[in-house]
Amino acid sequence: MEDDLRNILYIFALQNAVKHSSLPKPGTVIGMVMGKYPEFRSRAREASVLMDEVLSQVATLSSVEREDQLRILAPDVADDISRPRVHIKELPRLEKAEHGVVMRFAPNPSGPLHLGHARAAVLNDAYVKRYGGKYILRIEDTDPKRIDSEAYQMVIEDISWLGITIHEVVYQSDRFDLYYRYGRELIERGGAYVCSCENEQFRQLKQKKTACPCRPLSVEENLTLFDKMLAGEFYEGEASVRVRTDLDHPDPAMRDFPAFRILHQPLHPRIDAVVYPLMNFSVSIDDHLLGVTHVIRGKDHIANTRRQRYIFDYFGWDVPVYRHYGRMGIEGVVLSTSQMRQGIVSGEYEGWDDIRLGTLRALSRRGISPDAVRQAVIDIGIGETDISFSWDNLYAQNRMIVDPVANRYFFVSHPVGLEIRDAPHQVAHALLHPNEPVRGKRILPFTGTVLLPREEIEKEPAVIRLKDLFNVIVSREDGEYVLTYAGDQLSEARDVKAPIIQWLPADCALPCVLRKQEGDVLGVCEPDVMREAGSVVQFERVGFARIDDTAGDRIVAYFTHR
Ligand code: GLU
Numbered sequence: 001m002e003d004d005l006r007n008i009l010y011i012f013a014l015q016n017a018v019k020h021s022s023l024p025k026p027g028t029v030i031g032m033v034m035g036k037y038p039e040f041r042s043r044a045r046e047a048s049v050l051m052d053e054v055l056s057q058v059a060t061l062s063s064v065e066r067e068d069q070l071r072i073l074a075p076d077v078a079d080d081i082s083r084p085r086v087h088i089k090e091l092p093r094l095e096k097a098e099h100g101v102v103m104r105f106a107p108n109p110s111g112p113l114h115l116g117h118a119r120a121a122v123l124n125d126a127y128v129k130r131y132g133g134k135y136i137l138r139i140e141d142t143d144p145k146r147i148d149s150e151a152y153q154m155v156i157e158d159i160s161w162l163g164i165t166i167h168e169v170v171y172q173s174d175r176f177d178l179y180y181r182y183g184r185e186l187i188e189r190g191g192a193y194v195c196s197c198e199n200e201q202f203r204q205l206k207q208k209k210t211a212c213p214c215r216p217l218s219v220e221e222n223l224t225l226f227d228k229m230l231a232g233e234f235y236e237g238e239a240s241v242r243v244r245t246d247l248d249h250p251d252p253a254m255r256d257f258p259a260f261r262i263l264h265q266p267l268h269p270r271i272d273a274v275v276y277p278l279m280n281f282s283v284s285i286d287d288h289l290l291g292v293t294h295v296i297r298g299k300d301h302i303a304n305t306r307r308q309r310y311i312f313d314y315f316g317w318d319v320p321v322y323r324h325y326g327r328m329g330i331e332g333v334v335l336s337t338s339q340m341r342q343g344i345v346s347g348e349y350e351g352w353d354d355i356r357l358g359t360l361r362a363l364s365r366r367g368i369s370p371d372a373v374r375q376a377v378i379d380i381g382i383g384e385t386d387i388s389f390s391w392d393n394l395y396a397q398n399r400m401i402v403d404p405v406a407n408r409y410f411f412v413s414h415p416v417g418l419e420i421r422d423a424p425h426q427v428a429h430a431l432l433h434p435n436e437p438v439r440g441k442r443i444l445p446f447t448g449t450v451l452l453p454r455e456e457i458e459k460e461p462a463v464i465r466l467k468d469l470f471n472v473i474v475s476r477e478d479g480e481y482v483l484t485y486a487g488d489q490l491s492e493a494r495d496v497k498a499p500i501i502q503w504l505p506a507d508c509a510l511p512c513v514l515r516k517q518e519g520d521v522l523g524v525c526e527p528d529v530m531r532e533a534g535s536v537v538q539f540e541r542v543g544f545a546r547i548d549d550t551a552g553d554r555i556v557a558y559f560t561h562r
Contacts, residue, residue, distance in 0.1 A: 005033075005040055005043060005046065005047060006053075006054065007073075008033055008037065008040075009029060009030070009047065009050055009051055009054045010054045010057070010058070011070070011073050011074045011077060012029045012032050013029045013051075013054050013055055013058050014058060014069055014070040014073070014074075015070060015074070015077050016028065016029055016032070017058050017063075017066050018063070018066050018067050018070055021063060022434070022435075023058060023059055024055070026048065026051045026052065026055060029051060029054075029055075030044070030047050030048060033047070034047075089378060089379045089381065091123070091126055091127065091130070091378060091381055091382060092381070092382065094127055094131070094321065094323070095321055096294075096321055097130075097131040097293075097294065097321075098131070100131055100133035101127060101128055101132075101134075101293045101294050102133050102134045102136065102290065102291045102292050102293045102294075103124040103127060103128050103133070103134075103135055103292065103293070103294050103295070103296070104124065104135070104136040104137070104138045104286075104287070104290065104292055105121045105124050105125070105135070105137055105138070105159075105164070105166075106120075106139075106140050106283070107121075107139065107140065107155055108139075108140045108141065108143065108146050109139055109141050109147055109148065109149075109151035109152045109155055110146045110147060110148055110151055110337050111148055111154070111337035111340060111341065111359075112151065112154040112155065112157075112158055112352045112359045112360065112361055113154075113155060113158035113159070113162075113359065113360050114335050114337075114357070114358045114359045114360065115328075115330055115333075115335070115360070115363075115373070115377075115389060116328065116335060116358075117360075118162060118360060118374075118377055119298075119325070119328060119377045120296065120298070121159065121162060121164055122164070122373070122374050122378065123296050123325070123378070123381075123382055124294075124296050125164045125165065126374075126378055127294065127296065134167045134168065134291075135164070135165060135166055135167050135168075136167065136168045136169075136170055136292070137155075137159060137166045137168070137169045137170070138169075138170045138171075138172065138286060138290070139152065139155065139169070139171045139172065139173075140172050140279065140282070140283070141171060141172055141173045141268070141270065142172050142173070142276055142277050142279065142282050143276065143279070144263060144266050144267065144268040144269075144276070145263075145266060147268070147269060148341070149269040154352070156169075158359075158360045161360060161364060161370055162360065162370050162373065162374065163370050163374070170286065170290065171270070172277075172282050172286065173268060173271045174270075174271075175285075175286070176271060176273055176275075176277070178285065178289070179281065179282055180230060180275070182281075182285045182315075183259060183260055183277070183281070184223065184226060185315075186243070186259070186311070186314055186315070187219060187222045187223055187226060187241070188219055188223070189314050189315070190219065190244065190314075191243060191244055191310070191311070191315075192222070192241050192242060192243050192244060192314075193214055193215055193217055193222050193241070193242055193244060194214060194217070194222050194225035194226055194229065194240070194241055194242075195212060195214040195215075195239065195240050195241070195242045195256075195258075196214055196225070196234075196239045197212045197213070197214060198237070199237065206247075206252055206255045206256065207252060209247045209248055209255070210247070211247060214242075215244070215256070225239065226241065229241070229260070229262060229274075229275050230274075230275050232274050234262050235262070235264070236262050236263055236264050236265075237262070239262060240258045240259075240261045240262070241258065241259045241260040241261075242256040242257065242258050242259065243256060243257055243258075243280075243307070243310055243311060243314075244256060245257065245307075245310050251303070251306075253303060254303070254307065257278075257280060257307050258278050259277065259278055259280070259281040259311075260275050260276065260277055260278065260281065261275075261276055261278060262274055262275055262276075263276050279304070280304055280307045280308050280311065283304070283308060284308040284311040284312060285311075287308070287320055288312065288315070288317045292320050293320055293321065294320055294321045294322075294323070295320045295321070295323070296322075296323045296325065296382055297323075297324060297325075298324060298325055298326075298327065299325065299327060299384065299386075300327070301324060302324050305322050323382050325381070325382040325383060325384065326383060326385045326386040326387060327386040327387075328380065328386070328387055328388070328389050329386070329387070329388040329389065330358055330388070330389040331388060331389070331391075332391065332517070333362070333517075334349075334356060334357050334358060335357075335358040340352065340357050340359070353365045355515065355516075355558060356517055360373070365548065365558055366546055366558045366559065366560050367402065367536040367544060367545065367546030367558060367560035368394065368398050368560065369398055369401045369402065371397075371401055372394055372395075372397035372398035372400075372401055373394065375397045376390065376393050376394040376397050379393055379397075395560075395561035395562075398544075398560065399544070399561065402536045402538075402544055402560065403538075403544075404433075404435070405536070406433075406536050406537050406538045406544055407432045407433060407439070407532065407535075407537050407538070408430070408431065408432060408433060408434065408442075408537070408538050409442065409525055409526045409528065409529050409532075409537050409538070409539055409540065410430075410444075410467070410502040410503065410525065410526055410539070411502065411512060411514065411524070411525045411539035411540075411542050411545075411557075412451050412452060412453050412502050412503065412504050412509070412523050412524050413453050413454075413455070413514070413521050413522070413523040413542070414453060414454040414455060414521075414522065414523065415451035415453065415454070415504070415509070415523060415524050416452055416453075416454045416457060417449055417450070417451055417506050418449065418450060418451075418452055418481060418483050419448055419449045419483070420446075420449075420472055420483045420484070420485055421483065421484045421485060422484055422485045423446065423448070423470065423472075424485070425445075425446060425448065426445075426446050427443055427444065427445050427446065428443070428444040428445075428446060428466075428468045428469040429442070429443060429444075429468065430444065430467070430468040442526060442528055444468070444469075444504070444505055444526070445505055445508070446469055447505065447507065449505075449506040450466065450503040450504065450505060450506060451503065451504045451505075451506050451509050451524055452501060452503050453501065453502060453523075456501050457474065459499075460474065461474055461498065462474060462496070462498075463486060463493065463496050463498040464493075464499055465490065465493035465499070465500045465501065466501055466503040467500050467501060467502055467503065467540065469503065470485060470486070470487065470488045471486040471487050471489070471492060472484065472485060473486045500541075502540060502541060502542075504524050504525070504526065508527050509524035509525065509526070509527070510524060510525055510526070510527050510529065510530070510554070510555055511523075511524055511553070511555070512524055512525040512529065512554060512555040512557060513554055513555070513556055513557070514539070514542070514545060514558075514559055515548075515556065515558050515559065516558075516559040517559075521559075525539070525555060525557070529547060529550070529555055529557075530550050532547040532550075533548075533549070533550040534546075534548075535547055536560055537557075539557075543559060543561060543562040544559075544560035544561055544562070545558060545559050545560055546558045546560055
């Protein structure tokens, strides 16, 4: 019988400790147990003795151990706890990787990296780290229509923000002579021909599985035409090189796809060229020449993998191991580079780090740590099933990182200045971090008038507790709110379930705007927030925020998550 009571106290204490990430008060746990199990009410004295024992036992456990114990003893209760359990998932093993891997991340320099890129960048990196080997960053700048010259630098910065280890950087625009050489060889091997059909004419023939008139030309004729292309003797659209595939292929997009095209406009920012390799050609040549052993990329590349296989086969090369992960829907942010660019040009977005965008810059500005992005992406994994990106998981990962470091401060939204009647002047001391008293305290002097969040007062509570200060009775006189001092005791506030409210001294609070994706929240914050430029803090009961700018006439903070 005694054991039953002890067990139940233990489970409730664990539950409470896990839920609030701190050791509960004995009275709280006993109250909960007696509420749920009235049969124990007659044993209140015994319960309080047992409670002390139980709490000292819980105190010795780490937070993970507390959760694990709870899961063993009371799985139902454990599942009810709202705080999501953050666990580390492992990626599946890769075949043929035991002796090390060579992998690549191959973005187009069309804009900064976003969450979609982060998935490819992180997953390939994770495998290189796991198996050892080499990670190549290959800048795929073979389409001058999709190059933003500033993106070259932005991509490098974003990769370094993500904390990815790159062993070699390759620019495809440095390799055009190589592509031409292999283009020539592919023609010599009978694997490609120069096609001078008009696009539409070729398309119609292709639909009918019919060879175009250029297909039967001899190797010599094709080489001469290829040289003419390189010498700039064709206008745009007048000639292209096509890979000879299978005209009967069930997928028309597979039939004699292009390998090179002519472009006179726009000019390439790094090189002077008129003949441009298309992605499937340059990717195949590079994956082979750079010794890439494993390619992890999205399902949208499955058709490209098929096309690339033709090129590998003509050259007699072994193909890398390919894995294609499912699509990832990302809600709530803009991801299309062209849409982002348009919005920036029109002034709708502030820049590439506008928090409504899904760029890594935007996440960084909001105070999301690269390690959280990394873990969230690894949790999604390389499965083929389409999924949606879980912001909740990203936030849970980030919370684990920022919670132990973020200093705590008060932020009062939509402040209203109110005098507190009959209150002794005093100074409130509040810990910078509840789990680390050594960091010190913030000092908030109370000298008569405080700033309080308008929305809290408008709820018209009878009593409120000003956090770390004292209790206040709220009443109305002639339509005006009147606040009267009602003692210092926290327990009294608890007894009447008074809401605990953020406040700031009227004479030293600083104006602060908390920028959220859905709009700005105007408020005031503690003066010490000035020292936190660039850091993530926790505005108590509001959420985490990254302090972006302290130089202007108001502090600018970006909301991270709750
Ligand atoms: N540059 C290509 C892209 O960003 C990737 C090519 C690849 O992964 O094979 O879509």
